[in-house]
Amino acid sequence: MKNISVLLVLMTCSAILSAQEKKDSTVVEPTSYKKKVLDNIELNFLYSNYVQNGNHGAVTGGAGDEHLTDNTPAILISIPISADEILSIDFGVDLTTSASTDQINPFAVAPIGGDDDDDKSGNTSSKTSGMIATSASTGGGDDGATAHKRSHGAATYTKTSDNRTFTWGVDGAFSSEKGYRSKGFGALMRKSFNDENSEVNLNAKAYFDNIDLIYPGEFRVSEGLFPSIGFKLLDVNHRNSFSSEFSFSQVLNKRMQISLNADLIYQEGLLSTNYQRIYFKDKPIITYKNSELAHDIERLPGSRLKYPFSVRINYYVSDVVLLRTFYRHYSDDWGVSANTYDIQIPLKISPSFTMYPMFRHHSQLQARYFAPKSQHLSTELFYTSDYDLSTFNSSQYGMGFTIAPPLGIFNLDTSNDRKRFRFKSFDIRYNYYSRTDGLDANILSLNAQFSF
């Protein structure tokens, strides 16, 4: 993880230096003029605060506290490494506290002085005579406990043709959190035609995830509880995702444009979450130390095919009012189908200031493997009590504000050069989200954009 972070920092510094050198050299030896794809280095500071409440925690079998907070700072920097090429680096950290992760092993006794966050020894499980041979698990911190950190980064390189109608690129990404590591690769292609009134985008990505098999406490031999006897261990600890994205966008007239998007996503490997509990209808529930001992963990098929498509239409109604609309239909081979509608109405209060109320509605039909707590039968092959896979409607509404003066915020003029440092824009938005199963959430996000 640290190596990747250092590599990303070095790549960023090298690209910035290279961009500066090329900027200087073009001053000394100007040849023919070609407009750059990106004039200046652009830097975005992003931050989000997310707070969620609910009472259908999947770790506790579909009934339990789902309180969660997540703070996510991130940096995105786009560097013009030549007139045609851009390198974008994206890095962020999710800092999460979650009530449900405390419940993965409620029988563990926290050691004095806490637990080293990097110590994975308690989480690593292996098969020995069909039993779990691990989980020293003396620390709540071993399970990710309350605090949880996820680091993620991505680098994207794009190159545009001389006539600016064709762009291709490649990208690489990683994310790392306790018990879960992911790396991904992708390629993209963009072609505009019809006097740049039409554009086709193709995007392909592959993610390769590795999972540490952390089981609920009652299934660990070290805890000495009876559910661990005869417990069927998982034999897969990876999850691979492959996606292809296609989009076609078209200018309809001077005020309206549309894009049609279709994805095909295939996932295989461990698609269930190994520490989410299941309670069966046909088995009694036994309580131990104020915790209900589970009958099994979530079991789901080893593959999933998703095929969503969407339409986005933006309309410039007047110099004051704009409309941004989005519709998506989603379906997959687990039986989930969903419709999502999103509308934003940017209101241009002044040339520099825009406010945008927004509303989103989502309705979905559950996966065929979902049932609430104590509704599954032990004879079933696959089962989950994760309410993210249940039938529900959700609504989200909120407001956003964008400040983007033509000369930048505060007009920070540091030199006579047109490539001066600028605080280009500031965007802040708040949304309230509620689901018909009782889950609700507040999310505040902001983006400060600079160029230099």
Next chain:
Amino acid sequence: MKQIKQIKQTIVLALLIGFIMTSCNTVKAYERIKLNDKEMALVPKLSARFELQFHTYREAASGANGGKTGGGCGCN
């Protein structure tokens, strides 16, 4: 029954899109002042990326919106 409803929805959508597409004409670069407005971009705002991420985690549906379609756990 559900499938018939879905097919009907798709047909209506296709007809609507077909109607809109037939009304389009070539707009020259110098006529695109309104289309070039940042608010008219056919992608989600950068500040919306966190919402797209939590929708991916909290809902069974994902994709076709420029968001992430794989990688990472999101198990909490």
